[in-house]
Amino acid sequence: MKFHWFNLMPWPYLPDDFREKHRSVWVDVDSRLYDPVKGHRVYNDYLDMLEFAADLGYDGIGVNEHHQNAYGMMPSPQLMAATLARRTQDVSILLLGQSIAYYNPPTRVAEEMAMLDVMSGGRLISGFPVGTSMDGNYAVGTNPATLREQYQEAHDLIKKAWAEPDVFTWNGKYHKLRYVNIWPRPIQSPSPPIWIPGGGSIETWDFCAANNYNYSYLSFSGYLRAEQLMKGFWQRMEELGQEFNPYQGAFAQQICVAENMAEAQRLYEPHVRYFFERCLHVYPGFADAPGYRTEATMRAGLMSQVSGQAGGSAVAHELSWDELVKRGFILAGSPDDVAEQAEQMSEKLRVGHIVCLLHMGDMPLDKTLYNTEMFATRVMPRLRPLWSEYEDKWSPHPLPKDDMATPRAVPGRRLEPGKFLQPAPAGTAGGGA
Amino acid sequence: MPDLQTITVQPSGLETHYYRAGNGPPLLYLHHMLGMVGWEPALDELSQSFDVIAPFHPGWGPAKDQLPEVATNLDIVLHYVDFLDALGLDAVHIAGISIGAWMAAEFAAIVPGRVQRLVLVNPIGIWDEQAQGVDPFAQSPARPTAVLFSRPELRASLLIGDRDPMEAGISELLDLRAAAKFMWPIPDKGIAQRLPRIKAPTLVVTSERDSVVLAPLGEQWRAGIAGAKLTTLPAAGHLAELEQPAAFAALVRAWVAEGKIAQPQVAAATA
Numbered sequence: 001m002k003f004h005w006f007n008l009m010p011w012p013y014l015p016d017d018f019r020e021k022h023r024s025v026w027v028d029v030d031s032r033l034y035d036p037v038k039g040h041r042v043y044n045d046y047l048d049m050l051e052f053a054a055d056l057g058y059d060g061i062g063v064n065e066h067h068q069n070a071y072g073m074m075p076s077p078q079l080m081a082a083t084l085a086r087r088t089q090d091v092s093i094l095l096l097g098q099s100i101a102y103y104n105p106p107t108r109v110a111e112e113m114a115m116l117d118v119m120s121g122g123r124l125i126s127g128f129p130v131g132t133s134m135d136g137n138y139a140v141g142t143n144p145a146t147l148r149e150q151y152q153e154a155h156d157l158i159k160k161a162w163a164e165p166d167v168f169t170w171n172g173k174y175h176k177l178r179y180v181n182i183w184p185r186p187i188q189s190p191s192p193p194i195w196i197p198g199g200g201s202i203e204t205w206d207f208c209a210a211n212n213y214n215y216s217y218l219s220f221s222g223y224l225r226a227e228q229l230m231k232g233f234w235q236r237m238e239e240l241g242q243e244f245n246p247y248q249g250a251f252a253q254q255i256c257v258a259e260n261m262a263e264a265q266r267l268y269e270p271h272v273r274y275f276f277e278r279c280l281h282v283y284p285g286f287a288d289a290p291g292y293r294t295e296a297t298m299r300a301g302l303m304s305q306v307s308g309q310a311g312g313s314a315v316a317h318e319l320s321w322d323e324l325v326k327r328g329f330i331l332a333g334s335p336d337d338v339a340e341q342a343e344q345m346s347e348k349l350r351v352g353h354i355v356c357l358l359h360m361g362d363m364p365l366d367k368t369l370y371n372t373e374m375f376a377t378r379v380m381p382r383l384r385p386l387w388s389e390y391e392d393k394w395s396p397h398p399l400p401k402d403d404m405a406t407p408r409a410v411p412g413r414r415l416e417p418g419k420f421l422q423p424a425p426a427g428t429a430g431g432g433a
Numbered sequence: 434m435p436d437l438q439t440i441t442v443q444p445s446g447l448e449t450h451y452y453r454a455g456n457g458p459p460l461l462y463l464h465h466m467l468g469m470v471g472w473e474p475a476l477d478e479l480s481q482s483f484d485v486i487a488p489f490h491p492g493w494g495p496a497k498d499q500l501p502e503v504a505t506n507l508d509i510v511l512h513y514v515d516f517l518d519a520l521g522l523d524a525v526h527i528a529g530i531s532i533g534a535w536m537a538a539e540f541a542a543i544v545p546g547r548v549q550r551l552v553l554v555n556p557i558g559i560w561d562e563q564a565q566g567v568d569p570f571a572q573s574p575a576r577p578t579a580v581l582f583s584r585p586e587l588r589a590s591l592l593i594g595d596r597d598p599m600e601a602g603i604s605e606l607l608d609l610r611a612a613a614k615f616m617w618p619i620p621d622k623g624i625a626q627r628l629p630r631i632k633a634p635t636l637v638v639t640s641e642r643d644s645v646v647l648a649p650l651g652e653q654w655r656a657g658i659a660g661a662k663l664t665t666l667p668a669a670g671h672l673a674e675l676e677q678p679a680a681f682a683a684l685v686r687a688w689v690a691e692g693k694i695a696q697p698q699v700a701a702a703t704a
Contacts, residue, residue, distance in 0.1 A: 137617070138571065145500065145614035285571040291610030295497075298603050 001346065001386040002395065004094050005053030005372065006062030006252065006355045008072035009046045009080075012362035013038060014278045024283035026069040026134040033070065043073075045365045047080070051087050052369055052415050053358075056376040059395070060092035060125065062355060064197075065099055066132070067139040071279045078112045085120035086407050092396050093120050096197050096216060096355070097127020101147055102140045105175050106154035107182055110161040114186045121405065122187035122398040127216070128155060129197040130204070134282060137289040144291035148203070150174050163190035193394045195250060200229045201297050202236070208248070209240040214394040216250035216355065220280065221316070223253055223345035224328030230349045246352035247392040253345065254357040256332040257374040264332045265321045267367055272330060274361030276316040335378035342383050352387045353394070369420040377421075434472045437495065442515040447502060449516055450495045451488035455480025458549075459522055460689060461513075462487040465531030465555075465672055466569065466612040467578060467605065468494040470592060475674040478682035482690060483526070488516060490536070492611035494604070500611050506539045506622050509615075513540055517547060526689045527633075530554040530674055531646070532612050535624060538654075541635075542627040550689045551633040554681070555646040555671050556654055560621035564647040569671075570613055578605050583642035583670035591675045628657030635661040636688040640669040640676075662688075668699045 014033060015021070022030060050061040063080040066072040074080055081095050093116065100109050117124040130151050136142045142150065153172045160168065161182045170177040186192055195214040198204040208215040215233055219226050230249065237244065254272065258264035316329050325332045331341040342354070358375055359368040398404070435454040442449050452472050460483035462476060468489055469476075479485050491512055492500030503509055513536070517525065524547045529537030534556035541548040572580050578592065579585035593601045615622070635658045639651035648665065655663035666684065669676040680697035687695035 141618040143614060143617040144570075145610050145617070149501075283571075284573045284575070285568075288574050289570055290577065290606050290613050293606075295603065295607060298606065 001383050001388075002059040002247070002353050002392065003375075003380055003383075004060035004062050004092070004250075004353065004355045005050060005058040006064075006094065006096070006357060007046060007049065007359040007368075008064070008066070008279070009043070009074050010275070010279045010361060011039075011070035011073060012042060012274075012364075014070055014274070014362075018278045019281050022281070024286060025071050025279055025281045026066075027138045027283070027286045029068070029070050039073075046359075047083060047087075048365065048415055049359055049368050049372065050084055052417065053372055053376070054084075054088040054091040055417055056373060057380075058091065058356070058376065060094040061088065062094035062096050064096050064127070065129075065135070067135045069134065069139075071282075078116060081116050081124070082119065085116055085123070089404070089407075090398070091123065092125055093123050094125045094195075094355075095127055096125070096195060096218075097129045099129050099131030099136055099140075100154040100158060101130065101142055101151040102136060103154070105177060106157050107161050107177065107180060109154070110158040111182050111184075113158075113192065114162065114182060114184050117186035117188055117192050118184050120398075121403070122192075123396050124186070124188070124192040125195055125394075125396055126192040127195045127197055128158075130201075132287075133289045133292040134286045137292060138286050144289035146174075147292065148294070159191060162186055187399060188397055193396055195394065200232070200300075201294070202300060203294055203297070205233050205236045206240065209237055209242050212242075212248075212393075214248050214250055214353065216252070216353070217351075218252045218355070220252070220254065220275075220329070220357075222328035222330065223251065223349055226251060227348045230351065234350060244350075245390050245393065246350050246387040247390060247394050249349065249351035250353035250355055251345070251349050251351045252355040252357055253342075254330045254360055255338060255342075255371070255375060256330055257335055257338050257358075257371055257379060259334060261325075261333040261337060264334075268330075268332070268360070268363070268371070269321050271361040271363035271367070272321075272324065273317065276329075279361055280317075335374065335382075338375070339379050339382045342379065343386070346383070346386050352390065352392060366420060369415065373417060373421055434477075440516075440519050442512065442519045445502065445512065445515060447491055447499055447512065447515075448496070449488050449491075449512075449519075451486060451516075452476065453484070453486045455483050455485045457483040458689075459484045459486060459525045460685070461517075461525045461527045461537075463513075463527065463529035463533030463537050464490065464493070465533055465674075466557075467581070467592065467608045467672065470594070470675065473674060473678065475678035475681045478678060479528075479685060482686050486520065486522075486525070488513075490533070490611070492614065493608050497604075497607050497611070500614060504614070506536065506615065506624070507543070509536050510540050510543050514544055514547070523547065524549050526550045526552075528552040528554070528685045528689070529556070531671060532557050532615065534558075535615075535620070538624055538628065538631065538658075541633050542624070542630040545630060545632040548631075548633040550692075551631065551635040552638065552685050552688055553635060553654060554638040554666070554673055554684075555640050555643050556637065556650075557616065557620050557646060558622065558624040559650055559653050559657075560619050561650060561653065564649045566643075566645045566647045569645050570609065570617070574606075577602075577609060580644060581671040583640075583668065583676060587670070587676060591672070625653070625657055628654070629659065631658045634688075634692060636684070636694065637661055637663045638666050638673070638684055639663075640666045640671060640673045642669060643671040643673075645671045662694060664694050666697055666699075
């Protein structure tokens with residue numbers, strides 16, 4: 001089993017009465033709640049967390065894209081991936097992902113991904129989400145009636161731009177380019193591994209099968225609620241003649257590790273609540289533009305990625321800590337508790353890649369590093385052997401050591417593994433990253 | 434009640450679904466964002482004075498799967514040129530409402546010789562920062578079209594009726610999807626610049642309680658079309674022909690038949 005450290009980079013200073021005073025964390029969220037001076041430290045703390053996770057042996061470190069919101073502050077995941085590429089080695093850069101339908105021309109995405117793959121020495125995983133309705137339709141202005149068609153064209157163009165050695169023309173419906181010939185080209189040929197983050201959309205499953213892509217289910221409702229959906233995915237793969245391989249699936253899961261359950265609750269509950277109560281407070285009118293879900297998906301009763309999330313959060317923020325654990329929204333407790341829950345998750349979902357959400361909401365730096373290191377040192381080793389009989393075909397193929405550049409040493413790196421484990425950090429609630 | 438008919442138009446080959454009934458000069462009715470709830474009472478009323486022809490636009494209702502075939506206002510205009518050709522009709526009166534009023538105005542601007550008299554009710558297509566109205570596409574999925582009515586509860590009685598709620602909800606979202614294709618994210622595709630091309634005597638109507646197309650926009654439509662008149666339909670929301678069928682039909686009939694503006698007798702709204 002493989003583990004990727006990921007956080008959304010939420011804004012950690014939303015007020016206590018955010019739900020009451022504001023209709024949405026997304027699209028029309030009040031920009032006066034953002035403070036760029038505090039934002040400076042927030043970004044640097046978040047990047048420190050990712051670099052710290054790389055030092056601890058996580059397989060990947062992940063970034064993604066959202067717009068006009070306090071839920072996840074990475075309008076450009078490439079910028080984040082670029083700094084991580086320079087300050088880490090060995091670890092995969094999981095860019096999950098760039099919403100390719102938003103960009104004109106999409107060759108810009110092909111260029112930036114190629115730059116990242118070259119800068120990182122072939123460590124890039126390229127995620128191609130359709131994107132949420134809040135981001136794509138309401139913030140970026142993409143037409144929901146044509147979003148999926150634009151996505152398909154952008155995908156085809158990017159793939160060809162990476163792989164085709166000769167100059168070619170692109171006479172598409174949405175893009176017309178007389179000369180396509182991107183420089184640089186990615187190290188990984190014909191392309192970096194491609195992961196498709198999504199909710200429950202039948203079209204997405206078929207697309208993954210047809211192209212042999214990884215399907216990443218980024219729910220925040222936990223593994224128990226995901227079981228039916230992932231069953232549907234694997235069943236569809238079988239129907240389409242795909243040989244089962246757990247590494248074709250990824251799942252995002254919130255995880256809270258401490259010495260025992262009481263300690264986990266004391267340390268993490270305020271931040272879990274901040275996430276469910278404030279970060280997922282999306283105005284329903286922005287969750288699902290008409291046309292964003294296809295008719296087939298509507299008929300199958302499947303929700304879009306984020307209306308699913310919003311649906312989950314509508315439950316989650318009313319649940320007790322015990323219920324959140326029992327229903328699988330979070331894996332929590334002692335290292336043994338968490339490992340047992342993770343084994344159950346693995347059995348139910350049959351996925352080889354876990355996107356570990358060890359920072360939630362407004363969790364501060366010290367607690368996040370503690371959680372990150374507890375999981376890496378006391379849970380991960382027990383889970384490592386799971387699915388080891390399968391070959392992971394969806395991870396990067398970096399350059400051999402001899403070809404890898406050694407970036408100039410980073411002076412004064414302030415966060416060393418080990419120093420956050422003892423003693424457990426004080427349970428200060430809130431107050432930012 | 435007339436049956437839904439189908440005719441294949443050329444050269445596109447698109448099957449076009451339409452109602453047709455009544456006696457008198459031909460009147461083309463172009464529907465709003467939510468298509469038609471069958472042969473609506475307003476159409477029935479108009480059929481007493483006109484040969485009413487009421488097609489579903491490509492992409493709406495039974496033509497939902499045709500949405501990929503049309504991308505722009507010009508595609509719609511050409512489709513209706515083909516449709517009139519297929520029916521053997523040269524010039525017609527047109528009454529359009531909501532997005533249908535926009536299509537009617539585009540048609541009248543691009544092929545003015547084929548339009549006799551024109552009625553534009555709650556027309557979409559002119560954008561004014563100061564009179565934006567609510568966003569019809571940013572509504573709760575549980576009742577996505579309630580905002581199109583003067584009172585939200587009218588959605589259940591006038592639109593959903595006794596249909597299966599799941600099916601009705603899906604068809605609502607599919608009709609909104611079709612409207613979004615032309616209106617997203619701001620419904621301004623340049624009709625304001627083309628309005629001076631309209632030759633047909635035109636009546637512009639705005640509904641008093643329309644929260645999507647605000648009343649001040651009516652004056653901009655009137656001012657853009659030479660000789661156009663403007664009037665208000667009291668009590669109705671955006672979907673005026675559903676809420677006030679008699680008053681809607683009276684306005685259309687008086688303008689098309691006599692060039693007059695009817696004083697609407699507004700019915701007490703029923704929920």
